[in-house]
Amino acid sequence: AQRVTQPEKLLSVFKGAPVELKCNYSYSGSPELFWYVQYSRQRLQLLLRHISRESIKGFTADLNKGETSFHLKKPFAQEEDSAMYYCALRPPLGGSNYKLTFGKGTLLTVNP
Amino acid sequence: EAEVAQSPRYKITEKSQAVAFWCDPISGHATLYWYRQILGQGPELLVQFQDESVVDDSQLPKDRFSAERLKGVDSTLKIQPAELGDSAMYLCASSLGRFRNSPLHFGNGTRLTVT
Numbered sequence: 001a002q003r004v005t006q007p008e009k010l011l012s013v014f015k016g017a018p019v020e021l022k023c024n025y026s027y028s029g030s031p032e033l034f035w036y037v038q039y040s041r042q043r044l045q046l047l048l049r050h051i052s053r054e055s056i057k058g059f060t061a062d063l064n065k066g067e068t069s070f071h072l073k074k075p076f077a078q079e080e081d082s083a084m085y086y087c088a089l090r091p092p093l094g095g096s097n098y099k100l101t102f103g104k105g106t107l108l109t110v111n112p
Numbered sequence: 113e114a115e116v117a118q119s120p121r122y123k124i125t126e127k128s129q130a131v132a133f134w135c136d137p138i139s140g141h142a143t144l145y146w147y148r149q150i151l152g153q154g155p156e157l158l159v160q161f162q163d164e165s166v167v168d169d170s171q172l173p174k175d176r177f178s179a180e181r182l183k184g185v186d187s188t189l190k191i192q193p194a195e196l197g198d199s200a201m202y203l204c205a206s207s208l209g210r211f212r213n214s215p216l217h218f219g220n221g222t223r224l225t226v227t
Contacts, residue, residue, distance in 0.1 A: 004154075032213075034215065043115075043116075043218050043220045043221070044155070044203065044218040045217075046215045046216070046217075049215060086155070093213045097168075099157050099160060099168055100145075100216055101157070102154030102155050102156070103154050104152070104153050104154045105153075
């Protein structure tokens with residue numbers, strides 16, 4: 001069964017500090033990994049996906065298949081980064097159980 | 113930018129009553145999803161449609177929940193009778209298609225409170 005674990009429910013950093021939101025997954029194969037973000041009073045939205053290999057709003061995430069991790073990183077946190085972050089997994093295209101499975105989320109607070 | 117529309121935004125109902133939620137996906141999106149998000153948890157898939165067909169409803173409590181997407185466009189999720197444990201945010205999402213490897217776009221959700 002596919003599973004996503006975000007070990008930290010809450011993460012608090014100061015503005016300008018580096019931030020890393022942890023995500024570990026369980027899946028026997030090569031899944032697609034995503035980070036979704038939900039800002040206060042806004043809808044859940046895609047932040048980035050591992051196949052795009054791009055940086056969005058200064059955030060990057062590297063898929064580490066050996067450690068089955070997809071941690072989200074930003075070198076200098078900004079106050080506007082404060083939000084709920086969800087890591088999500090989806091099996092490969094055409095695979096069985098092709099659905100997006102979410103972790104429980106990490107609430108990031110960036111203090112001034 | 114096109115968005116997924118959901119209504120109502122908030123719904124308060126008494127237990128044992130019936131309640132229904134509506135979702136209009138982004139135009140052209142063949143796949144539609146209903147997720148439930150309990151406070152403090154991540155979204156959990158209830159049902160997934162490809163056009164008008166259900167492709168996954170393994171987590172849908174079928175004794176009280178039903179979902180339909182009759183014309184393959186908008187969708188309705190119904191709960192009858194509602195129970196206290198159904199209080200949650202119900203999210204609708206859509207994507208281009210099950211075999212298009214496209215990301216999901218979410219609506220604002222309907223927050224259900226059962227009293």
